[in-house]
Amino acid sequence: MNFVAPDVNYYSMLPFITVLLTAVFATILPFYVSRKAIAGLSAVGLLVALAASIGLWNTNLSSFYGAYRSDNFALGFGIVLIVGALIAVISSVDVAKRGGTMQAEFFAILLYAVSGTMLLASAHDLIVLLIGFEVMSLGVYVLSSFQETAKSEEAGMKYFLLGGFASAILIFGIALVFGATGKFGLEAINTAVLSPEFKNSSIAAVGALFILIGFGFKVAMAPFHQWTPDVYTGAPTVVTQFMSVAVKAAAFAGFLHIFGLALQNVSGWQTPLQFLIALTLMIGNLAALRQSNLKRMLAYSSVAHAGYVGLAVLASPSQGFSSALYYLGIYTLMNAGAFAVLNVLSKDDDGLEIESLAGLGSSKPLLAATLTFFLLSLAGIPPLGGFIGKYLIFSAAASSGYYGLVILAALTSAVSLAYYLRPIGLMYFRPRVTVLPDFSGRSTRVLLVVCAAGVLILGLVPNAVYGLLELVKK
Amino acid sequence: MIHLIIFIPLLFALIGLFLRGQARASISIFAALASFALTAVVWIAKIDTVYRTPWIPGAGIFYSVTFDGPSLLLALVATLMTSITLIYFSNRKDSQQAEGMYPLALAMLTGLLGIFAARDLILFYVFFEATLVPSLFMLGLYGRKNRVRALTKMALYTIFGGLLMLVSIIATKLYSNSPSFDFLELFGRTSQLDLETQTWLFLGFVAAFAVKLPLFPLHNWLPDFHAENHSSGVADVMGTLYKVGGYGLFRFALPLFPAAAQNLQWVFMFLAAFTALYGAWIAFSSKDFKRLLAYAGLSHMGLVALGMFSLNPIGMAGALFLLAFQGVYSSALFLIVGMLEERLNKDVQNEKTTSQALEIGHVRGLAASAPAFAGVALVLWFASIGVPGLAGFIGEFSVFLGAYQANPWATALAVSTVIASAAFALTAYQRTWLEETTTTIPELNARDWFVLVPILAVTVFFGVFSGSALKLLEPSVQAVAGLLGGK
Numbered sequence: 001m002n003f004v005a006p007d008v009n010y011y012s013m014l015p016f017i018t019v020l021l022t023a024v025f026a027t028i029l030p031f032y033v034s035r036k037a038i039a040g041l042s043a044v045g046l047l048v049a050l051a052a053s054i055g056l057w058n059t060n061l062s063s064f065y066g067a068y069r070s071d072n073f074a075l076g077f078g079i080v081l082i083v084g085a086l087i088a089v090i091s092s093v094d095v096a097k098r099g100g101t102m103q104a105e106f107f108a109i110l111l112y113a114v115s116g117t118m119l120l121a122s123a124h125d126l127i128v129l130l131i132g133f134e135v136m137s138l139g140v141y142v143l144s145s146f147q148e149t150a151k152s153e154e155a156g157m158k159y160f161l162l163g164g165f166a167s168a169i170l171i172f173g174i175a176l177v178f179g180a181t182g183k184f185g186l187e188a189i190n191t192a193v194l195s196p197e198f199k200n201s202s203i204a205a206v207g208a209l210f211i212l213i214g215f216g217f218k219v220a221m222a223p224f225h226q227w228t229p230d231v232y233t234g235a236p237t238v239v240t241q242f243m244s245v246a247v248k249a250a251a252f253a254g255f256l257h258i259f260g261l262a263l264q265n266v267s268g269w270q271t272p273l274q275f276l277i278a279l280t281l282m283i284g285n286l287a288a289l290r291q292s293n294l295k296r297m298l299a300y301s302s303v304a305h306a307g308y309v310g311l312a313v314l315a316s317p318s319q320g321f322s323s324a325l326y327y328l329g330i331y332t333l334m335n336a337g338a339f340a341v342l343n344v345l346s347k348d349d350d351g352l353e354i355e356s357l358a359g360l361g362s363s364k365p366l367l368a369a370t371l372t373f374f375l376l377s378l379a380g381i382p383p384l385g386g387f388i389g390k391y392l393i394f395s396a397a398a399s400s401g402y403y404g405l406v407i408l409a410a411l412t413s414a415v416s417l418a419y420y421l422r423p424i425g426l427m428y429f430r431p432r433v434t435v436l437p438d439f440s441g442r443s444t445r446v447l448l449v450v451c452a453a454g455v456l457i458l459g460l461v462p463n464a465v466y467g468l469l470e471l472v473k474k
Numbered sequence: 475m476i477h478l479i480i481f482i483p484l485l486f487a488l489i490g491l492f493l494r495g496q497a498r499a500s501i502s503i504f505a506a507l508a509s510f511a512l513t514a515v516v517w518i519a520k521i522d523t524v525y526r527t528p529w530i531p532g533a534g535i536f537y538s539v540t541f542d543g544p545s546l547l548l549a550l551v552a553t554l555m556t557s558i559t560l561i562y563f564s565n566r567k568d569s570q571q572a573e574g575m576y577p578l579a580l581a582m583l584t585g586l587l588g589i590f591a592a593r594d595l596i597l598f599y600v601f602f603e604a605t606l607v608p609s610l611f612m613l614g615l616y617g618r619k620n621r622v623r624a625l626t627k628m629a630l631y632t633i634f635g636g637l638l639m640l641v642s643i644i645a646t647k648l649y650s651n652s653p654s655f656d657f658l659e660l661f662g663r664t665s666q667l668d669l670e671t672q673t674w675l676f677l678g679f680v681a682a683f684a685v686k687l688p689l690f691p692l693h694n695w696l697p698d699f700h701a702e703n704h705s706s707g708v709a710d711v712m713g714t715l716y717k718v719g720g721y722g723l724f725r726f727a728l729p730l731f732p733a734a735a736q737n738l739q740w741v742f743m744f745l746a747a748f749t750a751l752y753g754a755w756i757a758f759s760s761k762d763f764k765r766l767l768a769y770a771g772l773s774h775m776g777l778v779a780l781g782m783f784s785l786n787p788i789g790m791a792g793a794l795f796l797l798a799f800q801g802v803y804s805s806a807l808f809l810i811v812g813m814l815e816e817r818l819n820k821d822v823q824n825e826k827t828t829s830q831a832l833e834i835g836h837v838r839g840l841a842a843s844a845p846a847f848a849g850v851a852l853v854l855w856f857a858s859i860g861v862p863g864l865a866g867f868i869g870e871f872s873v874f875l876g877a878y879q880a881n882p883w884a885t886a887l888a889v890s891t892v893i894a895s896a897a898f899a900l901t902a903y904q905r906t907w908l909e910e911t912t913t914t915i916p917e918l919n920a921r922d923w924f925v926l927v928p929i930l931a932v933t934v935f936f937g938v939f940s941g942s943a944l945k946l947l948e949p950s951v952q953a954v955a956g957l958l959g960g961k
Contacts (some may be wrong), residue, residue, distance in 0.1 A: 028929045059796075072505065161512065165830050197560055208878045223704070261780055322532075352605065376607065381603060381604065381606070382599065382600035382601075382603045382604045382606060383600050383604050387600070387603075388530075391533075391640070391644070392533065394640065394644055395533065395644045395648075396640065398641070399648050403641070404646070406641050407638070407641050410637035410638060410640060411634065411637065413637060414630065414633040414634040414636075414637050417629055417630065417633050418626060418630060420631075421610075421625075421626065421629055425614055425622050425625065425626075428611070428614055428615060429614040429615060429617075429622060429625075430623065462529075463530050463532070465527065
């Protein structure tokens with residue numbers, strides 16, 4: 001028997017390994033250095049991973065016989081995830097100022113979670129994908145109960161219990177798909193489904209439905225979104241920021257991969273997914289209308305955005321992949337930016353009442369202006385990035401023939417304008433009533449300006465990035 | 475050249491943000507005048523402004539801009555009126571308290587010029603919606619007590635219509651298999667589509683333009699928008715110029731979907747005629763100058779829509795002419811109201827005195843103390859109700875002439891607005907300027923004349939010599955009417 005060395009290409013995993021190594025150091029070093037140094041180390045590690053991802057662009061390396069691939073899809077999502085994590089790291093620096101304790105372990109766990117998200121985005125094999133999914137989830141369960149308050153612990157517990165349940169359903173779905181096709185590789189599953197001897201289409205369809213539920217939970221699609229408002233509100237704001245962008249983006253990467261590559265020729269999941277999207281769009285937007293707390297409002301708005309990106313899963317992979325990636329990239333900048341503003345303005349992790357924003361335009365011009373940018377972009381007002389993202393998603397879904405859903409998405413995003421405009425109106429058009437704290441350090445202010453500039457540039461010259469995204473198409 | 479015209483205002487708006495007081499006012503006025511001067515150069519020297527470059531090639535979106543006849547006429551009006559309005563505003567005592575008006579008005583001007591120049595549907599949509607943001611900020615920052623309600627109403631109406639148009643735009647490209655969103659590549663293909671598809675796509679566009687015109691029953695945001703805006707009238711002028719629904723119909727909706735337009739012609743002609751009559755009717759019972767002018771504007775827009783849906787060259791040319799020149803004299807009436815308010819209102823911050831200053835009939839017999847002011851106001855009112863010899867007449871008359879050929883009944887309904895508008899305009903005029911004197915006001919000063927003379931000159935000149943403006947419109951109108959089967 002010959003020994004065959006496993007196909008391991010370390011170059012292809014460079015960004016992933018960098019993040020993982022940084023996480024290991026961030027676990028050991030807190031015994032010796034200050035918390036701030038760990039934050040710096042994490043930021044540097046993430047920046048190196050970012051550079052590595054950019055360096056690997058277009059190389060299409062793979063490892064483990066194609067189970068792990070650094071194709072442009074994975075790298076693009078990797079960049080989005082790293083940026084989301086970077087924003088969280090920078091935002092966490094301000095938390096100490098308001099007396100909140102972000103222990104150094106925070107960074108280690110955050111980085112482990114990031115490595116999980118990156119694995120999820122790079123996986124071309126259901127088992128690798130599941131490992132990434134679980135590493136990410138475990139990290140985020142811990143993070144959401146990180147503050148020693150009853151609310152935060154409740155959030156963590158709720159997320160863990162429901163998340164565990166969702167994972168179980170996902171694993172069951174994977175098992176069924178494996179049972180039906182005998183394969184774990186995403187392309188191999190599709191080949192098996194297309195082969196003339198394929199007889200287990202009903203088992204595969206049931207498996208697809210279970211996987212749909214598992215991912216529907218992770219990306220917060222109605223009716224599996226029930227945990228979102230409570231967990232997002234209860235978790236520390238920085239963690240919510242990370243969850244609402246990076247976890248969502250990574251889960252969508254897996255979602256797109258499974259349904260776009262492996263199960264695209266399995267029938268039976270498309271109609272339920274349409275119902276999920278329609279429900280998500282309506283519930284997310286209508287519930288956000290009724291919120292008085294900004295943190296909760298943003299939580300529901302992120303449910304609504306899961307509905308928009310969900311349209312890309314329905315679209316054909318050639319358009320859906322790139323438009324979802326573009327949308328999630330912009331979404332990361334604008335949503336994490338909005339959470340960063342919320343984070344520095346609130347005195348604890350309960351967020352703040354929207355009414356208390358009144359008069360912020362004159363008292364904190366920078367914070368108000370950047371928040372205005374993020375909210376307008378979330379609402380999809382041109383020429384900001386959110387509009388181009390929405391356009392690409394709508395266009396991808398429309399070209400696959402889902403006109404009804406696109407019209408619904410357009411109408412609900414008109415509704416969303418009402419709750420996105422309200423804070424802006426309060427900030428600029430009302431006199432100040434409450435004095436809000438301002439914990440923003442210089443790094444956060446720079447971060448906010450960079451995010452706002454990114455939102456504007458991605459809207460004005462989308463081709464600078466979208467041109468690259470063309471390469472994501474399969 | 476065309477890029478300078480479009481983006482000079484925005485650039486100077488950004489520069490203006492870093493300046494205060496007189497410097498900001500001067501630089502803003504300069505920017506608007508520069509944009510006007512360059513547009514005039516394009517007009518007089520007949521410079522070719524076609525420019526097209528990929529914007530998002532992957533999605534078939536082009537940065538494609540041109541100032542052809544109708545665009546050029548509307549751009550001239552927009553730049554001229556913005557310049558005049560900013561000069562007027564800098565003369566006002568309260569301009570220091572509302573300095574943000576300058577950059578916001580300039581940002582809106584860039585948006586408007588973009589709307590007029592865009593030939594790519596997505597680009598058009600971007601300018602169309604982006605212009606809403608400064609408009610909302612003007613209302614929100616400097617509006618009156620119920621501004622947030624007015625603002626929400628306007629934003630929701632506009633965005634609902636706009637997003638339906640966006641879906642239609644995307645669907646138009648997909649259904650017609652066009653490689654891009656460029657109008658030139660689309661329009662030959664869309665006319666091949668079957669009637670049902672055309673109708674749905676057409677209605678998506680009309681949703682946006684009917685809100686923007688506005689057309690009954692989607693007009694509800696308009697009166698509040700004007701009534702709640704800053705009493706100076708700057709925002710009202712910009713809002714009047716932002717009524718680009720008629721232009722959008724002419725430029726995109728009608729030529730792209732000729733069969734649908736012909737099929738639905740009678741519905742929209744009656745709707746337009748009713749809007750015209752309804753506006754004039756409500757204006758008659760308005761107690762507030764801003765609301766009166768808002769409904770008068772609604773009435774005008776009904777006539778614009780009537781002309782557009784006549785689908786023949788005379789009616790459409792009349793509609794575009796009316797659209798362009800109501801931007802001059804309707805805007806000017808808002809400025810007149812602003813001047814009047816400044817003279818009557820002792821405390822701008824006080825909601826009650828402001829309302830009183832804008833109330834019709836609260837003061838009477840002003841002509842005794844300010845005869846020249848009264849005379850100018852009368853000329854502009856006459857232009858607005860379509861008295862021959864002034865610019866308003868040419869537009870209205872051509873609209874009726876064209877519409878009559880297409881649908882005599884709807885036209886008969888619409889013609890009665892001429893009587894109704896004469897009634898409301900003259901009643902309001904009589905109660906304010908004539909009757910026994912209760913209050914005296916200062917006469918127009920040199921600065922006021924400086925603002926009003928160009929407006930009067932344009933109103934009278936194009937009322938007598940309408941040829942140069944009509945010649946500008948003719949080629950495009952003939953082309954569009956040719957597509958629609960009109961003669």
